[in-house]
């Protein structure tokens with residue numbers, strides 16, 4: 037048996053391509069940054085690109101609200117109530133004669149702020165809970181996830197409404213109420229992706245080279261769970277804006293005269309039969325914002341994870 | 347030749363819904379400094395678990411591990427971190443063993459950073475460069491990401507990472523089985539060169555006997571968590587004693603048309619490692635099995651100098 041040599045052994049013995057030879061600079065390797073690849077994939081999706089442009093315009097509108105609408109949002113002109121859209125008042129005026137265009141422009145500040153900050157609150161708390169549950173597993177996981185299940189068994193808007201009712205009106209309370217309502221969603225997504233990343237050999241390799249638990253979570257696990265979190269956050273801003281508007285509409289969010297879009301809908305509701313423009317423009321503003329965030333989020337998901345598309 | 351690693355009666359059981367899974371059951375061996383122990387066996391027989399348990403990547407169920415003259419069976423976190431400098435691992439899958447979000451230089455420099463080996467970033471840089479040269483990686487890959495490299499180059503990155511802390515001992519868990527045969531040869535040669543230069547000691551795990559034939563000094567054969575045969579390489583290939591080893595050897599295709607060799611086919615499924623029955627684990631598939639084989643497990647006995655085998659009938663079969 038020993039004087040014969042298997043074919044494979046033959047190759048193993050004679051395939052002595054030296055180390056240096058192997059690394060000779062003879063292949064055309066082109067370095068391409070990951071960001072550029074992601075951007076390239078994103079641009080292929082035209083609707084997502086449109087969403088991104090709308091978003092940038094909205095952000096610009098919020099940043100330059102004082103330039104676009106220098107009169108501010110609270111100038112009453114009682115002689116000029118319910119004016120229809122005209123050259124002077126592009127979107128018309130409301131029940132106390134305030135310019136609706138000015139109010140919609142200033143309202144973008146409120147909506148985007150509420151959306152982003154409540155999502156940040158939800159994401160930070162959710163990522164923390166989800167990472168702990170997913171990374172440590174076992175009892176810790178059970179306890180955290182069962183508590184979140186209880187939260188999830190209450191419809192999100194109802195949860196936010198009860199928290200808002202308990203905390204009272206105000207911008208900050210609104211953001212907390214909306215944020216807490218969506219914590220479980222983030223926790224679940226983070227936990228699920230951590231569970232799958234945890235099984236990868238590079239995590240074991242990290243243990244092997246002496247990484248601490250914190251280093252493993254923050255350097256190895258979380259960066260690889262980032263894509264679904266970013267997507268969830270983008271889509272989350274949209275739903276946070278919707279929830280905040282619904283709550284203002286129901287009178288549990290921001291109070292007049294703050295030009296929150298939902299609150300504006302609420303103000304216009306009694307006059308909807310005669311004066312459509314009181315609700316139409318804030319409604320369209322909500323719609324465009326939510327739509328752009330959603331298509332942008334979808335495009336981002338496909339761009340970040342090319343495997344999903346195939 | 348001094349002993350670097352000695353493992354005595356090592357057991358690793360996993361709790362599963364179906365019962366205790368005996369992944370590694372009462373395994374003992376020792377390795378001399380600068381030598382390679384090849385561990386062979388079918389997939390699922392506990393090779394990876396053995397390697398991981400030895401270097402404390404998995405907690406053991408029981409047993410004793412002596413490394414460099416020191417009992418490291420039970421260590422605290424502080425001692426473990428110290429041990430990691432001396433014991434490293436090279437992984438099977440070069441596609442999942444590198445963090446896709448880290449560049450090659452980040453991956454190689456991470457252990458150096460954790461152990462504060464370098465005083466400043468310039469020194470770190472030159473260490474990374476030296477490591478990349480050692481494993482034959484072109485420096486233009488410094489800032490590349492793992493998905494941009496082929497399997498062989500990724501495995502070189504894994505080797506560089508394992509070498510970074512200048513360990514004495516490396517567990518190589520099927521480091522070439524995911525690679526093309528021509529690349530396997532390059533990686534195996536690299537590992538042998540490194541072993542010679544640095545006096546490294548290896549446990550080399552594989553399911554492929556032709557690979558261990560290339561690289562080991564001693565070979566141990568595992569079956570369902572047990573070590574069934576253990577011998578110097580040449581002796582094992584010339585004179586296999588255990589029926590399972592014979593079957594494994596007969597499965598290597600031979601490049602000779604003159605010698606007809608009988609291929610011993612293994613019949614039946616591999617039995618479950620969960621709550622295994624008493625007796626020889628191989629009995630269900632062994633053509634020589636007798637009643638006593640099913641009653642108690644055969645002990646690992648020395649049949650020839652340095653050649654151990656766990657089979658009741660090995661002696662009689664060798665003579666007849």
Ligand SMILES: Nc1ncnc2c1ncn2[C@@H]1O[C@H](COP(=O)(O)OP(=O)(O)O)[C@@H](O)[C@H]1O
Nearest residue numbers: 360367369388389390391392393394395396619
């Ligand atoms: N973490 C684990 N939990 C439960 N069972 C495991 C775990 N890891 C490995 N096993 C089981 O242990 C046995 C040996 O596995 P492994 O050591 O990976 O085998 P090999 O490396 O020889 O293919 C297998 O039956 C496997 O299913």
Ligand code: SF4
Nearest residue numbers: 626629632639657658
């Ligand atoms: S002990 Fe019996 S069953 Fe086990 S390998 Fe030997 S002959 Fe076969």
Ligand SMILES: [Mg+2]
Nearest residue numbers: 390393394395
């Ligand atoms: Mg394995």
